[in-house]
Amino acid sequence: VNVLLLEQDLTTLFEEVYLRYHYDFRAYARASLRRRVHAAMVRSGARSLADLRAQVLASEDAFSLLVDTLTVRVSDMFRDPEYFAVFRTRILPRLSTYPSIRLWIAGCSSGEEAYSFAVILAEAQLLQRCQIYATDISPAALEQAREGSYPLARSAAFDENYKKSEGLSTLRQHYSVVGQSVVMDPSLRRKILFSDHSLATDHAFGEFQAASCRNVLIYFQRPLQVRALTVLEQSLVHRGYLGLGSRELLPMELQPRFTEFSRTERWYRYG
Numbered sequence: 001v002n003v004l005l006l007e008q009d010l011t012t013l014f015e016e017v018y019l020r021y022h023y024d025f026r027a028y029a030r031a032s033l034r035r036r037v038h039a040a041m042v043r044s045g046a047r048s049l050a051d052l053r054a055q056v057l058a059s060e061d062a063f064s065l066l067v068d069t070l071t072v073r074v075s076d077m078f079r080d081p082e083y084f085a086v087f088r089t090r091i092l093p094r095l096s097t098y099p100s101i102r103l104w105i106a107g108c109s110s111g112e113e114a115y116s117f118a119v120i121l122a123e124a125q126l127l128q129r130c131q132i133y134a135t136d137i138s139p140a141a142l143e144q145a146r147e148g149s150y151p152l153a154r155s156a157a158f159d160e161n162y163k164k165s166e167g168l169s170t171l172r173q174h175y176s177v178v179g180q181s182v183v184m185d186p187s188l189r190r191k192i193l194f195s196d197h198s199l200a201t202d203h204a205f206g207e208f209q210a211a212s213c214r215n216v217l218i219y220f221q222r223p224l225q226v227r228a229l230t231v232l233e234q235s236l237v238h239r240g241y242l243g244l245g246s247r248e249l250l251p252m253e254l255q256p257r258f259t260e261f262s263r264t265e266r267w268y269r270y271g
């Protein structure tokens with residue numbers, strides 16, 4: 001594989017992908033995208049970028065494989081536990097005053113983040129009044145998320161994170177072990193609607209009391225970060241909560257529209 005990927009050729013690839021499939025990678029951060037395109041070439045056996053482009057434009061399966069390789073889908077249950085502790089101890093008491101609670105997890109990957117919120121809401125006896133929307137662009141991730149099934153080998157780390165997030169009992173009571181998998185409780189799954197939504201091409205939907213978008217914006221260039229955050233902003237009720245997590249920054253131009261709620265975990269309030 002020729003590892004020298006010319007900027008112009010990458011641009012052409014993503015223009016054509018956008019026109020053909022309406023998936024928009026044009027404004028993703030270039031460094032990681034380059035590594036991923038390279039991985040996609042290796043994975044598909046393409047001998048050049050032109051070869052990869054031809055494969056992807058000719059076949060939807062090849063395109064799915066490309067999306068699969070371009071998206072970084074690492075996630076974890078109660079990932080960065082302090083973030084969830086802030087939600088549990090400081091935000092939830094305020095959200096509980098709403099007659100119904102709508103929560104949006106944008107870039108939910110294989111579902112761990114959405115299930116983590118569902119667990120917290122269940123333990124606060126609020127899940128019945130709640131609807132969680134969890135969205136992503138990766139069909140493979142959404143499929144796994146809907147199944148709510150994860151390798152048993154990961155459960156020790158899940159339990160550990162749960163404890164660090166100031167969990168009230170044990171995570172074990174929210175899943176069952178089936179063979180070599182843990183399967184999240186159906187009562188949690190029923191409250192989460194997993195669906196396809198792109199922060200790069202789709203618009204705001206619904207009115208949410210809180211939205212969480214973590215480890216997604218880091219893959220975007222600044223203008224796309226602003227676009228995505230504007231979509232999130234437009235989906236929040238006045239004084240709604242926006243969580244970005246400790247690895248993301250709210251771009252300067254958006255800061256006047258939010259007030260900081262948790263500096264370290266980057267929870268903000270809209271308006």
Ligand SMILES: C[S@@+](CC[C@H](N)C(=O)[O-])C[C@H]1O[C@@H](n2cnc3c(N)ncnc32)[C@H](O)[C@@H]1O
Binds near residue numbers: 072076113197200219
């Ligand atoms: C690293 S995962 C983050 C998962 C979870 N939020 C977490 O923090 O553990 C990033 C996810 O963003 C998704 N993603 C990438 N581009 C997106 C877009 N334009 N709109 C929505 N999700 C996107 C990827 O498919 C991937 O599942």
